[in-house]
């Protein structure tokens with residue numbers, strides 16, 4: 624199970640996620656209480672080992688903005704939330720980085736990974752980063768084909784059941800490993816990794 628810990632903003636967050644065995648760490652470069660600027664993201668990325676994917680998270684900013692921020696931050700993958708057309712993924716393909724299409728599961732019913740040129744599909748709650756769970760069992764009958772991440776309201780207590788219900792390739796979490804919005808808890812990060820990896 625591939626596990627991404629998102630919304631990191633301090634060196635301690637990064638150290639906790641890496642020590643706990645995260646496969647990817649996310650830095651929010653869009654409007655959010657967890658937002659970091661590309662310069663801080665670059666400093667945090669420098670402390671991440673090569674085998675852990677570093678991901679910059681955006682909403683519907685223009686491709687030029689995304690390209691400049693990704694290059695300034697030095698991340699190795701791009702996550703776009705919202706309702707992007709296939710052209711948005713084509714426009715960023717020259718970055719040569721994995722592109723993650725993050726969308727609400729309700730809007731992407733029947734979607735498969737790669738439909739719009741993405742490398743990885745992420746199915747989320749309607750409001751990204753809000754920590755709101757949704758009915759993952761909806762996906763049980765027909766989960767997307769290909770590599771896809773489950774997100775939205777996951778935490779150490781529910782991630783095992785969510786994985787059993789939806790059979791994702793990976794999971795992504797932000798709010799569920801925080802003591803309060805924007806403040807990560809190393810113990811929750813460790814508990815989330817343990818629960819997800821043993822599911």
Ligand SMILES: O=C(O)c1ccccc1N[C@@H]1O[C@H](COP(=O)(O)O)[C@@H](O)[C@H]1O
Pocket residue numbers: 629630649651653654655656657680681682704725745747748751752753754755774775776777795796797798799
């Ligand atoms: O975390 C944020 O603040 C955020 C802001 C804007 C877009 C995406 C964001 N995070 C992503 O939201 C989901 C789930 O978050 P949560 O666990 O429900 O809080 C995840 O994909 C994050 O990468």
